[in-house]
Amino acid sequence: MNYQKILEDIQEQIQPELIKGNVADYIPALKNVKENDFAMSIRLLDGQTFNVGCFDKKFSIQSISKVFTYSMALKIYSKELYSRVWYEPSGNPFNSLVQLEYEKGIPRNPFINAGAIVTTDSLVTHFKDKNIAIKQINDFINNLSKDNILIDEDIYMSELKTGHRNRALANLMKSFSNIKNPINNTLETYFKHCSFMMNTQQLATTMLFLANHGTDPLTKEEIITSSKAKRINSLMLTCGHYDASGDFAFHVGLPGKSGVGGGIVAIVPKKMAICVYSPRLNSKGNSLAGTKALELFTTITGLSIF
Incomplete structure (x- = not known):
C-alpha cells in the first residue's frame, strides 16, 4: 500500500475542512496558532515513516x-x-x-x-x-x-x-x-x-507500543503488558473523544485520543500508529479536519478494527 500517496490524497481532499471549526480560545495561550495548519504522520511497526503537511511543527498535546x-x-x-x-x-x-x-x-x-x-x-x-x-x-x-x-x-x-x-x-x-x-x-x-509540545511524527512514534501489544517495536522493550495495552486501547476507542467517542468509533473505527490543541492519535493494531494535527475544533472539542482525515484514511485503506 502506498501510504505516502494516500496521505497526499487526504491532504488534498481535506482542504475545505480546514476553515471550519474554532481553536480552543478558552486557554488563552492556545489561540496563538495558525488556524488552518494541517499535518499527518504514519509510523509503521518496522519504523517506516510517512508524513504530509507541517509534520515537524510542534503543538500542545493537551x-x-x-x-x-x-x-x-x-x-x-x-x-x-x-x-x-x-x-x-x-x-x-x-x-x-x-x-x-x-x-x-x-x-x-x-x-x-x-x-x-x-x-x-x-x-x-x-x-x-x-x-x-x-x-x-x-x-x-x-x-x-x-x-x-x-x-x-x-x-x-x-x-x-x-x-x-x-x-x-x-x-x-x-x-x-x-x-x-x-x-x-x-x-x-x-x-x-x-x-x-510535540509534532505529529513524534506522537505517532510514541503510540507504537499500543499498536504492538504494549511492546515498543523499535527497541523491543516491554512498556506495559499486552493485557494492559488491550485495556488502554479499549478505553481509547470508547472514551478517547469525550462525548463524541461513539461518533469517532462509528466514522473512523480505530482506538484514538484527541486533545484540544488540535492533535489526534490513533492506532491500527499490529500495523501502525497515526497522528493528525489541525487546530480548529468541532463542538465536542476534537479536531474537525483531523477527524475527517482519519475517516478518509480508514475508508481508503480499509484499515479499521471493524
Whole structure:
C-alpha cells in the first residue's frame, strides 16, 4: 500500500475542512496558532515513516498526555486504580461536574479531565513529589518518542491561571477523598503534562507500543503488558473523544485520543500508529479536519478494527 500517496490524497481532499471549526480560545495561550495548519504522520511497526503537511511543527498535546499518565499509573497500580477511576464512557462533556457529584467523586474514565486529574494524583503519590512525578512523565514520553520533549511554559502558566473548572473538579473529588495530595501539587503536575509540545511524527512514534501489544517495536522493550495495552486501547476507542467517542468509533473505527490543541492519535493494531494535527475544533472539542482525515484514511485503506 502506498501510504505516502494516500496521505497526499487526504491532504488534498481535506482542504475545505480546514476553515471550519474554532481553536480552543478558552486557554488563552492556545489561540496563538495558525488556524488552518494541517499535518499527518504514519509510523509503521518496522519504523517506516510517512508524513504530509507541517509534520515537524510542534503543538500542545493537551489531553493526548492522558494516554501516557494512564499507562504509567496502570502499570504501577494495576486493578487497584479502578477503585479511583472507572473505565466507562461518560456521555458528558470532558469537564462536567454534574456526573462527578452524582457518582461521589469517582470519574467515569481516565480520559475525561477528572479522571486524568486522579491518575496524575496517583503518580504524585507514587513518586512522593510533584517535581519527580513530572520528570518521570517526561522521561516516559522521551523514551517512547526517542526525543527530548519540552513543556511550553506560556501554555502551562495560561492553564494554571485560567483552569478554574479543573480546580473545581479537583476540589469536588478532594471532598470525596479521591485526591490524596495537596490540590495545587496535583494540578500543577496535570497542567504541565498537558503542556508538552510535540509534532505529529513524534506522537505517532510514541503510540507504537499500543499498536504492538504494549511492546515498543523499535527497541523491543516491554512498556506495559499486552493485557494492559488491550485495556488502554479499549478505553481509547470508547472514551478517547469525550462525548463524541461513539461518533469517532462509528466514522473512523480505530482506538484514538484527541486533545484540544488540535492533535489526534490513533492506532491500527499490529500495523501502525497515526497522528493528525489541525487546530480548529468541532463542538465536542476534537479536531474537525483531523477527524475527517482519519475517516478518509480508514475508508481508503480499509484499515479499521471493524
